[in-house]
Amino acid sequence: MTDEIIYANLKFENCYEMDTVPEPEVPKEKGLPTSSHSWWPLVLILITICLALLMGLMTLAILFSQGSKDYRTQIRDLNITKNDLHANFSKMLQAIGSQLCLGGSKDLQNNDLNCVLCPTNWKWPGDGDMCYYHSTEQKTWQQSLWFCSSQNSTLLLVKDMAKLELVKKIPKKTFWIGLSFRADKKGWFWADNTTVTEEQKSWTNNLQLPLLCGYIYNHVIYSHVCEAVDYYVCEKPAIQLQRRNNHQQEEWFVRFFQVPKDSAEGKKLQEMREALCSEGKENNETKCALCPASWQSSGADSCFYISKQKKTWKESQEFCSSRNSTLLVLKDKAKMVSLPQDSQFYWVGLSYISERNGWYWEDGTALSREAKTWTVLYEHIFCASLYGRIIYASNSCLTKQFWICEKGAIHFA
Missing domain, CATH: 3.10.100.10 (Mannose-Binding Protein A, subunit A)
Structure with a gap:
């Protein structure tokens, strides 16, 4: 018997569902992302910035180190200058004290513990703390005021009885003083901007308008035409030195311009020079010669x-x-x-x-x-x-x- 070939048809229900099943993805080859090359410029920029910052920090460190060194050098130089100024100031004081603090006569002693210094050709009356300049030329009142001002002084102020007595010792019979009438304030004022007091009116009662400037005539205060020319007297505070013993050695120090160890000796020396060096100031001379008082x-x-x-x-x-x-x-x-x-x-x-x-x-x-x-x-x-x-x-x-x-x-x- 021959084998029979039997054909049969198989029928599957819902066969369409098979069509919806996804096919598995085929795995791709692993490797670097294709977009990674875009990061390289940014990395290079960051590295450059870091190097620049590092170089900047190194430069700042070098500059700071050099600045500190220069600052220390400047401090050292300033200390040396300060010590030199102190030494020069002390030497100048000792020279001034030993050469200028002398006696003149019994009524003009100036070599005690205290010593008065006045500019050259100014006079010290033998007591008090003022120096006086007696002019040898004649000027108007305003010109006289300007001259005294150029010497860091004022026209003579006769504001007390002691000064009035001093006037009697001045050899010149007539000379301008620091007194004038101010129309804007309707009163008589001294050259230091103070008004005439009730007490002072007892020796200024000869002032008469319209004569607006005060002057001395035979030891009495009168008023005169300001445009007239006459002699004049300037006054200014004296520099006073005081003698003291230091380790059995005498040395001088400024009495009214006390100089502490940490003060600016250069400035103090300049103040003394301004006070004492009046001669030649108008001609801008750089040196002056000092003489003892009187x-x-x-x-x-x-x-x-x-x-x-x-x-x-x-x-x-x-x-x-x-x-x-x-x-x-x-x-x-x-x-x-x-x-x-x-x-x-x-x-x-x-x-x-x-x-x-x-x-x-x-x-x-x-x-x-x-x-x-x-x-x-x-x-x-x-x-x-x-x-x-x-x-x-x-x-x-x-x-x-x-x-x-x-x-x-x-x-x-």
Whole structure:
């Protein structure tokens, strides 16, 4: 029997559901994302910024280190400068104290524990704390006021009885003072902007309008036309030094301008220079010569003391020596300009030395041929005095006469 081939049809219900079954995805090859190349520029930029910041920090560190070094150097230099200024200020004070704090006469002692310093050619009356300048030229009231102001001073203020008594000692009969009438305030005012008080009216009762400026006439205050020209008197506070002992050594310090150790000595020195160096200020001169109070300047390098009392030649010599000075040494005529031209005899530092058989000055130099043209000397007379512009041999060294001392000025650069 032959095998039968039987064909059968198989029928499946819902065969469409097979069509909805998803086919499994074929796995793709693994690798880097295709978009990763876009990050490289950003990375490079970040690296560059970091390097720049690092370089900046290193630069700042170097600059800070250099700045600190420069700052320390500046501090060190400032300390050195400060020490130098302190040393220079102390040296200047000692030089000023030893050379300028001297006595003039019994009524003008200035070599005690306190010492008054005034500008050259200003006067100190022997007490008080003010310096006075007596003009040698005449100006209007306003010009006089300006001049005094240029010297860091004011026209004379006669605000108390003591100042009124001082007026009586001023040799000039007429001179401007710091008093004027102010129309805007309808009253009389002093140059320091203070009004005339009721007490002061007792010695200013001669003021009359329309004369608007005050002046002294025969020791009395009057008013005058401001455009008139007259002499004038300026006043300003004195610099006062005080002597003290420090480890058995004398030293000077500024009494009214006390200088602590940590103060600006350079500024203090400048204040002293401004107060003391009035001469030459209008010509912008950079140096000034200082002389002791009540001494006068020769206009160069010397200071002169012209006595108000009489002594023998030897007593005069001793007086000058006690003031770190000598009797006048008159080797040339240039000095004569600053000397008195009156009818008085003044001892000078010229004497006959028997051992040397000649005339010698106080500094040990012999009388020169040039000087002999203004000297009149005789034999057997041993001391000389000045009369006018001629030096004469005196009849006796025991004769009591006025005298002139001389010493070098202190230069305030």
